[in-house]
Amino acid sequence: MSECQSIFLVGPMGAGKSTIGKILSELTSLPLIDSDTEIEKRTGADISWVFDVEGEEGFRKREEAVIDELTQKKGIILATGGGAVKNAHNRSALSSRGVVVYLKTSVEKQYQRTCRDTRRPLLNNPDPLGTLQRLMAEREPLYTEVADIVVETDQYSARQIAVQIIEKYEAMKEL
Numbered sequence: 812m813s814e815c816q817s818i819f820l821v822g823p824m825g826a827g828k829s830t831i832g833k834i835l836s837e838l839t840s841l842p843l844i845d846s847d848t849e850i851e852k853r854t855g856a857d858i859s860w861v862f863d864v865e866g867e868e869g870f871r872k873r874e875e876a877v878i879d880e881l882t883q884k885k886g887i888i889l890a891t892g893g894g895a896v897k898n899a900h901n902r903s904a905l906s907s908r909g910v911v912v913y914l915k916t917s918v919e920k921q922y923q924r925t926c927r928d929t930r931r932p933l934l935n936n937p938d939p940l941g942t943l944q945r946l947m948a949e950r951e952p953l954y955t956e957v958a959d960i961v962v963e964t965d966q967y968s969a970r971q972i973a974v975q976i977i978e979k980y981e982a983m984k985e986l
Contacts, residue, residue: 817841817887817909818980821954823947824893824931825921826914827964827972832890834973845890849877858892862932867894875900882908893946894933896953906957910983912976913958918943920965959983 818835820828829845836843847858850873854861861870875898881889882904889909895901905911916924921943925931934942955961960979964972 817882817885817889818976819882819889819891819905819909819911820914821891821896821905821911821957822893822914822964823916823921823943823950823954824933825924825943826893826916827924827969828890828893828914830969831914831964831972831976832888834969835888835976838973838977839888841886841888843888843890844881844884846874846877846881846895847890847892849881850874853877857930859930859932859935867933871898874898879904894950896950896957902953902957906959910959910980911957912960912962912979913954914964914972915954915961916964918947921947 818841820832822828832843832845835841850861850870851857854873858870861873871894874892874895878891878895878901881887891905918940922940925934925943926939929935933946936942960976960983962972962975962979967975
């Protein structure tokens, strides 16, 4: 798979983009880049700090620049932030420069996976479940719009999901 297009993972927070991306990287020998981690490296601060200081708008500007740069790389796996698809430029860059995999998960599973994670600024409020429901209603059509492959994540292990992605990717190449 070393000569393949890049694979871009999209989906809501808690879908498993980073975890599945690591396993996908191991199975394919393609390097994994996480856009949020890249933003943290470049700013020297964690995402929560960027949100606190610059607000969501400032973070999204940084995210757009990083995604534009990273999607131009060949033969990588890119794990994007859950809100990356809100930006039309990001959607265009993702869909035109690689294979986009939507890791689909239920709001209930998202909540189970994220409820104790204090590093998610959008969930630092009195109603994180309501926030997840609102974000899913807003973003789900955008995930679907950019997706070349959709994989359900609720009932499978990260390794099983990574294998499904590879199988679906290989089937796409044969068409």
